[in-house]
Amino acid sequence: MNLQPPQDDAPASGLVLDAYLPYRLSTASNAVSRLIARAYDDRFGLTVPEWRVMCVLAEDGAAAQAGVVARTVMDKVTVSRAAQGLVRRRLARRSDHEADGRSHLLTLTAEGRRLHGEIAPLALAYEAALIAGLAPDEVALLKRLLGRLQAAATGLAGEAGLQ
Incomplete structure (x- = not known):
């Protein structure tokens, strides 16, 4: 696939x-992230990346950092x-990774699990408020399309050697 811009001197058009x-996706993502970040920071002192790591650990249990990177992108x-x-903050602990001595496993502590349980309903309430104006079939379609766009972007990054 040729992703090079035209080489003539004509001004970019269209x-x-x-x-x-890509701009609309980015600005929508930024707006949602800012909204959520304020709530997590104000109420719980968490950053969005910390919350994402907590969610992965809550869902998957112990995880190596590389696994969290892959899961959260x-x-x-x-x-x-x-x-x-x-x-x-003692919300997670690091332990040796028995299968890979160069890596560590992360797990949530009891306090981390408690805090995740407190925040999860708030996160779901924000999601519900964000999609309140969409029909259930529109939400399902949006999720499918976002998955396809993410897969296409991952594939293009691989072709361009950007992964």
Whole structure:
């Protein structure tokens, strides 16, 4: 696939920012993340990456940092900082990874599980408020389409050697 822009001197045309899907996805994601981040920070002192790591650990149990990176599609540094913050607050613990001596396993502590249980209903309430104007079939379609867009972006990144 050729992703190179035209090489002539003609001005770029046809790009209307508000109609450009990557821009719309980014701004929508940023707006939702800001809303949620304020709630998590104000009420619980958590960053969005810390909350995402907590969710992975709550769903999956013990996880290596590389697994959290793959699951959340956050970069290694962001996951590492989030994990350190959770460990510092005693919401998660690090233990040796018996199968891989270079890695550690993260697990939620009892306090981390309690806090996750307190925040999860709030997260679901925010989701419900965000999708309140959509019909259930629209929500299902949106989730399917987002999955397809994510898969396409992952595939394009692989083709371009950006993974």
